Amino acid sequence: MDAALESRTRELAEALWRVEPASWRRPPLALSRRLLGGLDGRPALRSAVFRFVDVAPACRGPRDRGAHLRAFVREVEGERLPLSLRPLRARSAPRLPRLPLAAYGLVSGPATALLARQFIAGRNVTDATGNLRRMWRRGQAFAVDLLGEATVTEAEAEAYFERCTETLRRLAEVTRDWPDQPLLDADTHGPLQRANLSIKLTALTPLLRPLAPERGAADAARRLRPLLRLARDLGAHLHLDMEDYDSRETLLLAFEEVLADEEFRAGPSVGVVVQAYLRDAAETLERILASPALGDREVPATIRLVKGAYWDHERVIAAQRGWAAPVWGHKRDSDACFERLSHVLIDARDRVRPAIATHNLRSLAQAIAYLERGGGRPEELELQVLRGLGDEIADGLSRLGHRVRVYTPIGDLVAGMAYLVRRLLENSSNQGFLLQQRHHSLDDLLEPPG
Numbered sequence: 492m493d494a495a496l497e498s499r500t501r502e503l504a505e506a507l508w509r510v511e512p513a514s515w516r517r518p519p520l521a522l523s524r525r526l527l528g529g530l531d532g533r534p535a536l537r538s539a540v541f542r543f544v545d546v547a548p549a550c551r552g553p554r555d556r557g558a559h560l561r562a563f564v565r566e567v568e569g570e571r572l573p574l575s576l577r578p579l580r581a582r583s584a585p586r587l588p589r590l591p592l593a594a595y596g597l598v599s600g601p602a603t604a605l606l607a608r609q610f611i612a613g614r615n616v617t618d619a620t621g622n623l624r625r626m627w628r629r630g631q632a633f634a635v636d637l638l639g640e641a642t643v644t645e646a647e648a649e650a651y652f653e654r655c656t657e658t659l660r661r662l663a664e665v666t667r668d669w670p671d672q673p674l675l676d677a678d679t680h681g682p683l684q685r686a687n688l689s690i691k692l693t694a695l696t697p698l699l700r701p702l703a704p705e706r707g708a709a710d711a712a713r714r715l716r717p718l719l720r721l722a723r724d725l726g727a728h729l730h731l732d733m734e735d736y737d738s739r740e741t742l743l744l745a746f747e748e749v750l751a752d753e754e755f756r757a758g759p760s761v762g763v764v765v766q767a768y769l770r771d772a773a774e775t776l777e778r779i780l781a782s783p784a785l786g787d788r789e790v791p792a793t794i795r796l797v798k799g800a801y802w803d804h805e806r807v808i809a810a811q812r813g814w815a816a817p818v819w820g821h822k823r824d825s826d827a828c829f830e831r832l833s834h835v836l837i838d839a840r841d842r843v844r845p846a847i848a849t850h851n852l853r854s855l856a857q858a859i860a861y862l863e864r865g866g867g868r869p870e871e872l873e874l875q876v877l878r879g880l881g882d883e884i885a886d887g888l889s890r891l892g893h894r895v896r897v898y899t900p901i902g903d904l905v906a907g908m909a910y911l912v913r914r915l916l917e918n919s920s921n922q923g924f925l926l927q928q929r930h931h932s933l934d935d936l937l938e939p940p941g
């Protein structure tokens with residue numbers, strides 16, 4: 492173990508831990524934390540509430556919403572319910588009169604919307620501009636994500652493409668006159684784009700087939716090229732999010748092929764993602780860094796390092812197919828891989844822009860400590876968090892002088908529910924750092940992963 496690095500990691504994590512929590516300044520954040528806190532240690536209730544959250548926007552009015560909530564809550568067995576939900580479980584009682592059921596529907600509608608608003612900044616750029624501008628004033632940049640899940644038809648792919656072009660144009664327009672923020676506007680490589688859009692390759696093509704990645708990549712490239720041209724002309728950044736393991740090869744092939752075109756050598760600013768929960772994550776990072784189209788661009792690519800959002804999905808799919816899971820089996824292995832790869836990425840900062848995306852205090856602090864030890868300055872490393880999960884960390888990091896980018900979903904509530912449920916699950920999964928933070932000492936949380 493590297494004692495000096497450990498000691499600096501601890502110092503930095505303690506400094507971040509001590510930075511005043513911001514939730515008191517944001518009442519909706521405090522309230523939704525309370526709502527989620529009520530699910531701690533109640534896995535069956537948690538699952539019932541998340542299933543409810545998923546269907547709530549599609550319900551026809553308060554009574555229908557109340558009836559759905561009652562149906563899900565009645566399936567919860569062997570757990571004490573909060574007082575407010577107990578009447579919903581009383582099976583033997585005569586049917587609940589109309590009013591209480593509708594009242595549950597009336598209260599749960601705004602509660603779901605409140606949760607959603609914590610994670611989703613608005614229906615579209617116009618609706619979200621106030622939130623984005625407030626973040627900028629606080630010294631935080633954004634990466635907008637357009638909500639919507641995998642595309643299965645050509646028409647859906649086309650509609651997603653149109654939303655991307657419209658969003659890029661509007662983002663470039665609304666950010667143009669924002670006040671200068673030197674740490675957010677440039678780094679050691681040069682200017683950073685304010686308009687920053689993260690997109691899903693699986694939404695750009697209905698032809699994604701894991702066994703024929705070239706086919707999906709060629710089809711996605713038809714829509715990727717005009718998006719890249721538009722981003723270049725507007726001075727915007729385009730980032731390809733990483734999704735499940737089945738789509739990874741298609742995504743990398745599409746990006747490598749398109750970005751090898753001469754017309755994209757000098758721009759736009761682009762980015763990809765590496766998921767440390769994959770056993771072969773080191774090879775993927777190596778491939779990206781060695782690729783002339785990605786690892787050595789005139790405008791350096793941003794490489795966002797994450798742990799990965801599809802852990803349960805990958806385990807289930809691999810078990811169904813009778814294959815070994817592509818993801819690590821223990822959380823500490825993903826954490827350890829994340830630390831190793833953050834070092835590789837930071838060492839490559841003369842060619843690429845490293846972005847460390849995590850809410851885990853230890854993972855964050857050790858990356859900053861490693862940068863410092865190599866003589867790096869704060870502007871050489873970007874730290875990224877998700878809106879709704881990392882707001883307090885973002886406030887702390889920006890107050891300590893780091894460049895922070897907040898991944899900010901925008902879109903319609905119905906389309907956003909799958910995203911919201913995934914984030915809620917992450918926030919209350921037993922192994923997740925954010926939950927552990929409520930129950931463990933800082934010493935435990937800062938234990939090296941292995």
Ligand SMILES: Cc1cc2nc3c(=O)[nH]c(=O)nc-3n(C[C@H](O)[C@H](O)[C@H](O)COP(=O)(O)OP(=O)(O)OC[C@H]3O[C@@H](n4cnc5c(N)ncnc54)[C@H](O)[C@@H]3O)c2cc1C
Nearest residue numbers: 732733797798799800820821822825849850851875923924
């Ligand atoms: C700005 C930003 C952008 C993101 N973009 C993407 C993206 O493009 N693609 C994507 O997949 N994810 C993305 N994520 C989500 C990310 O992958 C994580 O799911 C999320 O950040 C939680 O990880 P953590 O390091 O913050 O927290 P931690 O609590 O430290 O880690 C939780 C993570 O550990 C891993 N894990 C949990 N249990 C186990 C286990 N038993 N064994 C092994 N590993 C386990 C999982 O990856 C889980 O998400 C993004 C996150 C951020 C902050």
